[in-house]
Amino acid sequence: MPAARPAHLAVLAACLTLANTAAWAQSAAFPVTAEQRRVAEQVAGAGVPLSELAPNAPDSHTVVAGDTLWDISQLFLKSPWRWPELWGMNRDQVRNPHLIYPGQILHLVKVDGRARLQFGQRVGGGGAGDTVKLRPQMRISALDNNPIPSIPLHLIQPFLTDAVVFDTDVLATAPRIVATQEGHVLLGKGDLAYARGNFRGATDFRIFRTSRVLRDPASNEILGYEAPYVGTADLIRPGEDRRLTSGKTEVVPATLQISQAKQEVGVGDRLAPAPQRNLERYVPHAPDRPMTGQIAAIYGEAINAGQNQIVALNRGKRDGVERGHVFALWRDGEPVVDKTQDRPQVIKLPDERHGVLFVFEVYERVSYALIISVKEPVKPGDRFTQP
Structure with missing residues (x-):
């Protein structure tokens, strides 16, 4: 594929963002304002630094049934929760401007030290040697046509009820x-x-x-x-x-x-x-300011929790927690004895980051999070911070 100028890529990414925003707006009767368009264009033209890409990030990926945005982002990024930046997501005002469907092709474009994902369409008979052509597309589709979810919703849908x-x-x-x-x-x-x-x-x-x-x-x-x-x-x-x-x-x-x-x-x-449940698509993002807290409880009867389990956090709406917030899990450093000196001394090893939480339900003083990844068992009292 021939190289494209940065300005052209920015315009193309913005067009893709706005086209999909229009699809979402039509399906949800949610108007797109001039300010939303401006923010979408601004974010779409930025992308992420190349240093944020995964070491073996592929040049392209064809979406298949069962994919989630989180899964796809792990292919391209060191921090999957940053996929809104990679795709130019305006998460503040448009909840889901990207409806990604199985069969669509995502192509990674690198320009001037930054990377963006764009929609592509395979040209030819589908063989390995075919080229991928990038062009703006508008796909008007109802939400029940099975776009891929942001995260594995099957893990939290039962919990929401x-x-x-x-x-x-x-x-x-x-x-x-x-x-x-x-x-x-x-x-x-x-x-x-x-x-x-x-x-x-x-x-x-x-x-x-x-x-x-x-x-x-x-x-x-x-x-x-x-x-x-x-x-x-x-x-x-x-x-x-x-x-x-x-x-x-x-x-x-x-x-x-x-x-x-x-x-x-x-x-x-x-x-x-029974309340009306809003199973909206969840957009991962970091808190806008520094935030710390602790695991208040493990949901269910378990003493410890692992990947894909639910935990309650001691922070909620009053603390600024939102649906979609991503937090880093930390393990307290163990006390050890330094025996290298004449007199042994008790020291504390540094705290180690060992997992990622994804908030999906928020109440006034408490919120629930899915453990997306973790190295060690999680227990009440464990600490979390902004990622």
Whole structure:
């Protein structure tokens, strides 16, 4: 492919960014403003320094089913979370200006010490000797045409349904299951449950066990109340207080049908209205300012966590944490004894960076992150910083 001038590449990258921004805007009815276009052009013309490329970065990659933007970025970059820069992503105002599909070809262009990825189209019969031609393209496509995700969504989609953190212990006063169908001890999908409480007009509910307290490892402050997810239920008949002819009141609980049961449902389980979940594409980016914190808890029953597991962080919205934030995990340096001197002395080895976290859910005082990579087991109290 003949060399192109830097200005031409910048314009081409900007065109690609804006074309895909238009696709996203049409599919999501999200207008693209002049300011968004300006920022997109500015970022698209920058790229990343060549020093940020992976040692064996390929010249091109054909997207296949099962790819994620994170996977592809690992082919090209030392730090995969920097792929928005490589593609000219305007992550602040346009959540997803790039809809990348299986079969598309990504070509790495290096000019003036910087690198950018651009869309290409294979010319010829598809043989190994064919050339790759770069040209601006616009692809108008609905979101259900299976563009590749930013990260492995299958790892977090169940969690987005299964877990919730409440700022206060609202489940203590939430509607509760008081009886089961035909005296069953435990219920499964399709069974009926009877509940009392203030349903506040909701008809779809998530079922939780008693919540556990999440505390800050450093200050012991209560960060929130994590509720173990049990299942879901639909309201069939509301409850009522019937006035009998005797003058007494007869309490009739509401009737619900269990629509999903991850665990067996029982008397005492609590109900919370099911929220609308926004499974938007997550754009990785570093915090805009220095940020440090600790692992507050490992999700589930595990003592330690490894790659692709979920951890709770002791930082949330009030601390500036956002969905898509990337953090570095650190391992505390071990104390050792220096025996090289006349008198042995205890010293502390330097802290070592050993993993990467990707934040996907944020609450007021706590957030959840996926462990993207890690060298050593992660435990509560471990430290994280901006990458």
